[in-house]
Amino acid sequence: MKRIGVLTSGGDAPGMNAAIRAVVRKSIYHGIETFGVHQGFNGLINGNITKLELGSVGDIVQRGGTILRSARSEEFKTREGQLKGVEQLKKHGIDGLVVIGGDGSFMGAQKLTEHGFPCVGVPATIDNDISGTQFTIGFDTALNTVLDAIDKIRDTASSHERTFIIEVMGRGAGDIALWAGLAGGAETIIVPEVDFDMNDIATRIKNGVKRGKKHSIIIVAEGVMSGVEFAEKLYEVSKVEHRVSVLGHIQRGGTPTGFDRVLASRLGARAVELLMNNQGGKAVGIVRNEIVEDDILTILEQDRVYDKSMYDLSKELSI
Amino acid sequence: MKRIGVLTSGGDAPGMNAAIRAVVRKSIYHGIETFGVHQGFNGLINGNITKLELGSVGDIVQRGGTILRSARSEEFKTREGQLKGVEQLKKHGIDGLVVIGGDGSFMGAQKLTEHGFPCVGVPATIDNDISGTQFTIGFDTALNTVLDAIDKIRDTASSHERTFIIEVMGRGAGDIALWAGLAGGAETIIVPEVDFDMNDIATRIKNGVKRGKKHSIIIVAEGVMSGVEFAEKLYEVSKVEHRVSVLGHIQRGGTPTGFDRVLASRLGARAVELLMNNQGGKAVGIVRNEIVEDDILTILEQDRVYDKSMYDLSKELSI
Amino acid sequence: MKRIGVLTSGGDAPGMNAAIRAVVRKSIYHGIETFGVHQGFNGLINGNITKLELGSVGDIVQRGGTILRSARSEEFKTREGQLKGVEQLKKHGIDGLVVIGGDGSFMGAQKLTEHGFPCVGVPATIDNDISGTQFTIGFDTALNTVLDAIDKIRDTASSHERTFIIEVMGRGAGDIALWAGLAGGAETIIVPEVDFDMNDIATRIKNGVKRGKKHSIIIVAEGVMSGVEFAEKLYEVSKVEHRVSVLGHIQRGGTPTGFDRVLASRLGARAVELLMNNQGGKAVGIVRNEIVEDDILTILEQDRVYDKSMYDLSKELSI
Amino acid sequence: MKRIGVLTSGGDAPGMNAAIRAVVRKSIYHGIETFGVHQGFNGLINGNITKLELGSVGDIVQRGGTILRSARSEEFKTREGQLKGVEQLKKHGIDGLVVIGGDGSFMGAQKLTEHGFPCVGVPATIDNDISGTQFTIGFDTALNTVLDAIDKIRDTASSHERTFIIEVMGRGAGDIALWAGLAGGAETIIVPEVDFDMNDIATRIKNGVKRGKKHSIIIVAEGVMSGVEFAEKLYEVSKVEHRVSVLGHIQRGGTPTGFDRVLASRLGARAVELLMNNQGGKAVGIVRNEIVEDDILTILEQDRVYDKSMYDLSKELSI
Numbered sequence A, B, C, D: 001m002k003r004i005g006v007l008t009s010g011g012d013a014p015g016m017n018a019a020i021r022a023v024v025r026k027s028i029y030h031g032i033e034t035f036g037v038h039q040g041f042n043g044l045i046n047g048n049i050t051k052l053e054l055g056s057v058g059d060i061v062q063r064g065g066t067i068l069r070s071a072r073s074e075e076f077k078t079r080e081g082q083l084k085g086v087e088q089l090k091k092h093g094i095d096g097l098v099v100i101g102g103d104g105s106f107m108g109a110q111k112l113t114e115h116g117f118p119c120v121g122v123p124a125t126i127d128n129d130i131s132g133t134q135f136t137i138g139f140d141t142a143l144n145t146v147l148d149a150i151d152k153i154r155d156t157a158s159s160h161e162r163t164f165i166i167e168v169m170g171r172g173a174g175d176i177a178l179w180a181g182l183a184g185g186a187e188t189i190i191v192p193e194v195d196f197d198m199n200d201i202a203t204r205i206k207n208g209v210k211r212g213k214k215h216s217i218i219i220v221a222e223g224v225m226s227g228v229e230f231a232e233k234l235y236e237v238s239k240v241e242h243r244v245s246v247l248g249h250i251q252r253g254g255t256p257t258g259f260d261r262v263l264a265s266r267l268g269a270r271a272v273e274l275l276m277n278n279q280g281g282k283a284v285g286i287v288r289n290e291i292v293e294d295d296i297l298t299i300l301e302q303d304r305v306y307d308k309s310m311y312d313l314s315k316e317l318s319i
Helices: A016-029 A040-046 A079-091 A103-114 A139-160 A175-183 A198-210 A227-238 A248-252 A258-276 A296-301 A308-317 B016-029 B040-045 B079-091 B103-114 B139-160 B175-184 B198-210 B227-238 B248-252 B258-276 B296-301 B308-317 C016-029 C040-046 C079-091 C103-114 C139-160 C175-183 C198-210 C227-238 C248-252 C258-276 C296-301 C308-317 D016-029 D040-045 D079-091 D103-114 D139-160 D175-183 D198-210 D227-238 D248-252 D258-276 D296-301 D308-317
Strands: A003-008 A033-037 A049-052 A096-101 A119-123 A163-168 A188-190 A216-221 A242-246 A282-287 A290-295 B003-008 B033-037 B049-052 B096-101 B119-123 B163-168 B188-190 B216-221 B242-246 B282-287 B290-295 C003-008 C033-037 C049-052 C096-101 C119-123 C163-168 C188-190 C216-221 C242-246 C282-287 C290-295 D003-008 D033-037 D049-052 D096-101 D119-123 D163-168 D188-190 D216-221 D242-246 D282-287 D290-295
Touching (some): A003 A016, A003 A040, A016 A096, A016 C308, A040 A079, A096 A103, A103 A119, A119 A258, A139 A163, A139 A216, A139 A242, A139 C258, A163 A227, A175 A216, A175 C258, A188 A198, A198 A216, A216 A227, A242 B248, A248 B139, A248 B242, A258 A282, A258 A290, A258 C308, A308 C016, A308 C258, B003 B016, B033 B040, B096 B258, B103 B296, B139 B216, B139 B242, B139 B248, B175 B216, B175 D258, B188 B198, B198 B216, B198 B227, B258 B282, B258 B290, B258 D308, B282 B296, C003 C016, C003 C040, C016 C033, C016 C258, C033 C040, C103 C296, C139 C163, C139 D248, C175 C308, C198 C227, C227 C242, C242 D248, C258 C282, C258 C290, C290 C296, D003 D040, D016 D258, D033 D040, D096 D103, D103 D296, D139 D163, D139 D242, D163 D175, D175 D188, D175 D216, D188 D198, D258 D290, D282 D296
Parallel strands (some): A003 A033, A096 A119, A119 A282, A163 A242, A188 A216, B096 B119, B119 B282, B163 B216, B188 B216, C003 C096, C163 C242, D003 D096, D163 D216, D163 D242
Antiparallel strands (some): A033 A049, A282 A290, B033 B049, C033 C049
């Protein structure tokens, strides 16, 4: 392994830059040259590839977004697109590629590996919806961004004694909603992994009011339904006055937290080690607090394990 | 003046607690007892009034929201409701009232004064839409909250090379949009005070793209139209792909900034001074960096002066 | 178990309030009354004990510090003091006690248990220096506070092309230094767990300068020596101009992060479960991402396992 | 005016980058080329000058520090050094220079103007110690950084019921101490502009304790004496146990606030306008909320007006 490439793909996540930095520095430490592929798989097809030096990744560990940009690529979903990508990599003398992103990105990494070009996936998405890792890069930062928003909205909820419905991201996963709801002291948390009964929720709110509870915060994961839709359904059965807040894209940005920067550093470095050992077709992750790896195919095929204990705890604590 | 009351009314704004604290401490310093009226004019009518001591306002200077709560009151818009309020104040032996809030709150303060009960208004609203003061309590904090959101969204806008349309609060005023847009390096700022031409904006964006500009941020004040509506209209003439982010209620909350805490402290203290001098029917403010006061009636009747120079500057700097 | 008490002891840590809240809410959920012991073991001896209701822990999940206060108690180190404590607890009809704090607090919990009063320890200290848990409550928040400071100082270090030596907390442990240094992109990290050679460091800095590195950040754990002392020794061998920054007490405060709030919630709840099962003399913790418990005595006697892999990684990435 | 240069000098301050951006964009808007002088007057002498384009100042409005770096220059204090600087500017065909910094930087700008090269000063320093402007760029950000630290330290002060002495920056000026103390609810504020009596302070603290005040925060401006020295003197007369926290260099860094970014944008743009009108030897500022200018010589010679009303208010509110 003389030359390693790195690209980011899919939605951006805080900590991607810390992962890029780790890939570059780890490689250079081991005498390997590194190349950045700009604009994801799209840039790969177009040969948008430049050499990265130590200085290229200076002062980026604390930056949100990705200096390599990201982009969608319909063409890369085709065999032809993928082969073009392999060709570009070979043209630059690159021997292995680190792909930082979510499951779509992992699929791309798998395809390249199948075409004979070794790739390793690094899980980075705020949604924490990737199997094979308990935490994805970006989740911890998004959690804290959402919490900061909840803390702010609680000021108003409390001052005006109102019910607030806050829609958070997470695609099909409820982790952002669950963690932020538990940490933010939300009265109700709605996640895709657990069914809910709107009448129960209405009863809960009313009981709270009877006990003197002046305000109420409900977190709804976007994977269940939109905040507005939820609000309408809740109003139908409860007639509770409410406000809806859709947190939106602020959840994807911001300076990464310490946890995300450390995780990104460790995962990025491990990805380089795998390539150095010619272990393409793998993705790295953190499981039971240890850095691990597994076959991308296995990761893409298996379901994430949902730990219901935290959900149950949130119910007990939001009594 | 032996006893002063204080209430918060209308939408909550960061710094209201710092203003309450100043009213209480300034009064006690001068040997005056203070009473908190809870839940705005609604609580006033219902006699929801308690004594406030030094300890009641301990550790609140840094808190968002209002410890006195706020609420709407249809009843207080009637003469009967107002007279009930005066009665409650007299029942508690209160001689004057500080009303912290926006123009609706000022109107209530004016009415009470007209009924013979001296009130002083303290301008607190994130919207910065009150005449008689260049800055309202809460505006500076909201500005920084919006900026923090813009900085986060720029991470994604830049990573994905996209146009983002961000809707911000401000009711009829464009100050949050203008200041945040200027400070956040937005390419386009849409405020109620200045007309705009959608074709110009489309041209601007396209010219930017030609010059190599990879992303674009447009700030839309809610007083113009919703972010979604704006996006649809822009798409019609430009076909530019975009994302919309509605910042929503996070703008009302959060720890107040230094500027807002100092402003709130100064305005709250001056309000007490006015009551001590039996100057009811006034509202305080900051004009040309000095604490001033004016008749509430004048303030409610005159239009805010719009300083176009900052808007013009934003145009020059977003070249 | 009809009545559970809770106290915080030792240095305060962000998330202690979230732990208190969890103890109270979990208990009430299971029909158990809860009592707060104020001012640590000192307050315990003096019977500074009050009933806690759901409302007592409202709006505290996001607050730094501890609403129950903390204090040193020389008296509690004596058998007499401890027995007085047991007496006070019994006087209030309390059956079990949750002690939130560091190893000194755990020792107190152990003593009470030995005197026949069941206690469970919850590890809360920013230093992350307690055996039996991979993370203590408060560590993650302190890490992010330190990172925020490093990010700020890097602005100046970079603008003035200077070397900065930053002293961070951690008592005998180097975790804050190591994690913050790795996440903050520090060039050098000095921790108690690993020896260092001042000449190596000087060489590293000079080599960096030769390669064009304009500034350098060195993190020193207080457990090694003070930042000022380190700076003097470095200057002796290197003559490198530098600035020293001692972060100090800001590291103990602040709104807890999502991770700390969730950890505190889970650990506080588990502590109640243990008391419900009459398992006094235990402390809870998180190991390999799972909530666990162990005998306090074991925890106090065994050394923490130091994972050198992160330190080694920091060396590779700060090339 | 065909070509304008810009440099930053002296201690860095948040918002310097926003000012650089405004100078560059305003100039380009008016068809003027801009050049960045790197490393302050030192770089000027050495001809460390590069062309700045729109893209050079992209994505910097939110960054602390200065992309142009800063440095000390003994040589520039000499006539020879200054003439070398003029020569370098002429060699690059530059017609006017914007100097962003504190009073030392203003002196340099004045000297260059006296040598026939027109310069305009833009006041940027966290210390807010420059005559001719009510606010310097960076002060508002430093104020909020200090407040954030006070809020954190208050968590510990309150939890442990302790007196904290916090040393803040400001050189000879007390503005940071005064504003942060007032906004942070400090019990005592020590500034260079007002004498103090240590016995009064000791009495104040003791009276507070008698009234039930559990903790106390004292802000000491570095221009009076160090926090440690103050603490020793206070201890001598009061025997009050205390902790000292020296905030240090975190005060100079960080993302600039909205106020600082807007101020920097307005001042930077005005500086360009002055050069376009051939008005060298001036410095810009904000006075009574309006952008103004004055002769650098006047500014350097006149004393800052100290507004004692805020200090008096802080006394009343910290009762």
